[in-house]
Amino acid sequence: MTKREFKVLSPTAILGYGFPEASFLRGIEQKPDLIAVDAGSTDPGPFYLGAGKAFTDREFVKRDLKYMICAGVQHKIPVVVGTAGGSGADVHLEWCRQIIEEIAKENNLTFSMAVIPCDVSKENVKIALDEGRIVPLAYVPELTKKDIDDTTYVVAQIGPEPIIEALKDGCDVVLTGRCYDPACFAALPIMKGYDPGLALHMGKILECAAIAATPGSGSDCAMGTLTEDSFILEALSPDRVFTCESAAAHTLYEKTDPYHLPGPGGEINLENCSFKDLGNGRVEVKGSKFVPTEKFYLKLEGAKCIGYRTISIAGTHDPIMIANIDKVLQQVKERINVLSGDNNRSDNLFFHVYGKNGVMGSLEPNPNVKSHELCIVIEALCPTQDQANTLCSVARSTMLHYGYEGRVSTAGNLAFPFSPSDITVGKVFEFSIYHLMDTKNEILFKHRIEKYEQGTRK
Amino acid sequence: MKRNITEAAKVIRSKNAGPYELTFDIMFKTKEYFEHFKENKVINKKMFAELYKIPEADIMTIVWFAPANAVKVTIKRPISSGAPGETDIYGAQQHAPLFNIEF
Numbered sequence: 001m002t003k004r005e006f007k008v009l010s011p012t013a014i015l016g017y018g019f020p021e022a023s024f025l026r027g028i029e030q031k032p033d034l035i036a037v038d039a040g041s042t043d044p045g046p047f048y049l050g051a052g053k054a055f056t057d058r059e060f061v062k063r064d065l066k067y068m069i070c071a072g073v074q075h076k077i078p079v080v081v082g083t084a085g086g087s088g089a090d091v092h093l094e095w096c097r098q099i100i101e102e103i104a105k106e107n108n109l110t111f112s113m114a115v116i117p118c119d120v121s122k123e124n125v126k127i128a129l130d131e132g133r134i135v136p137l138a139y140v141p142e143l144t145k146k147d148i149d150d151t152t153y154v155v156a157q158i159g160p161e162p163i164i165e166a167l168k169d170g171c172d173v174v175l176t177g178r179c180y181d182p183a184c185f186a187a188l189p190i191m192k193g194y195d196p197g198l199a200l201h202m203g204k205i206l207e208c209a210a211i212a213a214t215p216g217s218g219s220d221c222a223m224g225t226l227t228e229d230s231f232i233l234e235a236l237s238p239d240r241v242f243t244c245e246s247a248a249a250h251t252l253y254e255k256t257d258p259y260h261l262p263g264p265g266g267e268i269n270l271e272n273c274s275f276k277d278l279g280n281g282r283v284e285v286k287g288s289k290f291v292p293t294e295k296f297y298l299k300l301e302g303a304k305c306i307g308y309r310t311i312s313i314a315g316t317h318d319p320i321m322i323a324n325i326d327k328v329l330q331q332v333k334e335r336i337n338v339l340s341g342d343n344n345r346s347d348n349l350f351f352h353v354y355g356k357n358g359v360m361g362s363l364e365p366n367p368n369v370k371s372h373e374l375c376i377v378i379e380a381l382c383p384t385q386d387q388a389n390t391l392c393s394v395a396r397s398t399m400l401h402y403g404y405e406g407r408v409s410t411a412g413n414l415a416f417p418f419s420p421s422d423i424t425v426g427k428v429f430e431f432s433i434y435h436l437m438d439t440k441n442e443i444l445f446k447h448r449i450e451k452y453e454q455g456t457r458k
Numbered sequence: 459m460k461r462n463i464t465e466a467a468k469v470i471r472s473k474n475a476g477p478y479e480l481t482f483d484i485m486f487k488t489k490e491y492f493e494h495f496k497e498n499k500v501i502n503k504k505m506f507a508e509l510y511k512i513p514e515a516d517i518m519t520i521v522w523f524a525p526a527n528a529v530k531v532t533i534k535r536p537i538s539s540g541a542p543g544e545t546d547i548y549g550a551q552q553h554a555p556l557f558n559i560e561f
Contacts, residue, residue, distance in 0.1 A: 045540035138518060248525040249469065252483050256481060257521050258521060358545060359545055360554075363536060429540065430538065430540060431541075
């Protein structure tokens with residue numbers, strides 16, 4: 001009897017990062033049972049979710065999707081795309097859906113697509129808050145109704161369940177809003193009866209595609225093969241291999257605790273997990289378990305606008321100014337407060353001093369500046385764009401001509417590489433919701449189906 | 459004689475783990491180095507707090523992960539991702555003080 005197996009092709013770490021055509025075709029030759037990609041992350045910060053913008057480029061997202069959807073439709077391989085548009089709110093989902101519609105039209109494709117919105121209404125979050133069903137994650141402040149009101153989009157990281165419902169309806173392509181990264185890889189095999197612990201752990205590695213191989217790459221393909229009691233990883237470029245080390249190392253990546261990986265409805269437990277080198281760049285993983293939690297929690301994410309930013313980039317090469325930089329910056333702030341008649345005006349001003357502690361901020365252990373030049377990024381963060389422009393401009397001109405103690409060079413304190421020197425950045429966001437919600441096992445996310453015939457949406 | 463950690467470790471890195479946590483990984487070159495560091499508790503809350511000038515209470519976990527011959531330390535991010543005063547959204551450049559560890 002041949003051993004049952006299920007192959008998942010992961011083309012790239014993030015949809016839009018690209019992948020070599022040759023690696024993808026090598027993957028397709030192996031006749032995978034699923035092509036899946038994770039398109040999202042909160043790693044690029046709160047702006048993208050808050051502002052409803054993608055952090056990947058449209059042209060490259062379309063390029064990656066074209067390969068995946070054309071191959072999927074041609075070879076009848078289901079395609080699952082998780083966290084559309086990078087952050088997975090409805091606005092991101094629609095952005096990505098339109099790209100797929102364009103691909104369908106331009107290639108005369110016939111297929112059905114499930115679209116799964118993952119936004120949660122603010123009303124439902126407030127009800128959950130009132131009912132004590134909201135739990136903050138570590139170091140996250142307690143949620144308030146004001147935070148909920150100030151948040152632009154609230155999304156929930158869905159697990160495999162809503163994707164399974166869509167696949168049961170026979171959809172060829174599934175496009176989801178915010179989705180737990182491993183879920184888009186694990187949904188179909190779990191539906192077919194494979195072990196959820198193995199399927200999710202494999203998804204956890206495949207969501208970064210070839211990053212988990214060595215040498216790692218965020219823009220190359222990987223293949224995962226699920227069996228009854230293990231999964232096997234292999235790279236699809238001859239330049240890379242999976243090793244026990246690379247797979248185990250990746251299990252550490254970006255996690256709090258590598259033995260316990262929490263997700264929707266439970267955690268992947270890796271206490272009994274083992275990695276075995278099969279040779280030829282392949283690694284077999286065993287022992288990963290899914291342990292459901294008593295209550296079914298989903299992670300909610302949201303960001304709120306906290307103001308507007310204007311920045312100016314400048315440098316100094318003056319040894320006297322560099323030796324006294326902290327004092328100079330403090331005095332510039334005081335001068336701005338005096339000039340504006342507002343003792344708190346400079347609270348909205350931040351100096352990023354590269355060459356001193358620009359990278360590590362409060363964590364910088366080295367108190368002494370050793371650099372012969374410093375880069376100073378002046379940042380103004382105010383309630384309106386006009387206020388930010390004004391504060392940045394005043395800070396820049398004040399610092400340029402400030403007569404600090406011991407000054408010898410009296411023509412100007414800063415070197416500006418650009419004219420205009422000030423850059424209007426726009427809205428600034430901060431994470432406002434990063435909490436678990438007890439769903440009471442209710443089904444909150446339902447897919448809708450779009451059918452395309454010869455490229456036309458019916 | 460004290461030796462520098464770079465003799466024993468092949469990977470020393472930092473990364474955000476979500477918007478509120480920062481996580482540090484040290485992967486050792488051999489099982490022997492891993493066991494030596496683990497048994498002698500070379501990486502511990504006290505030394506880590508001193509290295510980064512943070513209260514010990516801000517250190518969430520120290521986990522020794524045998525499958526990768528690695529130790530992982532996760533701390534509270536000084537500032538949540540992208541909030542005012544942020545310096546490193548991805549948290550990927552907070553590792554350098556670890557190069558000073560001796561064993």
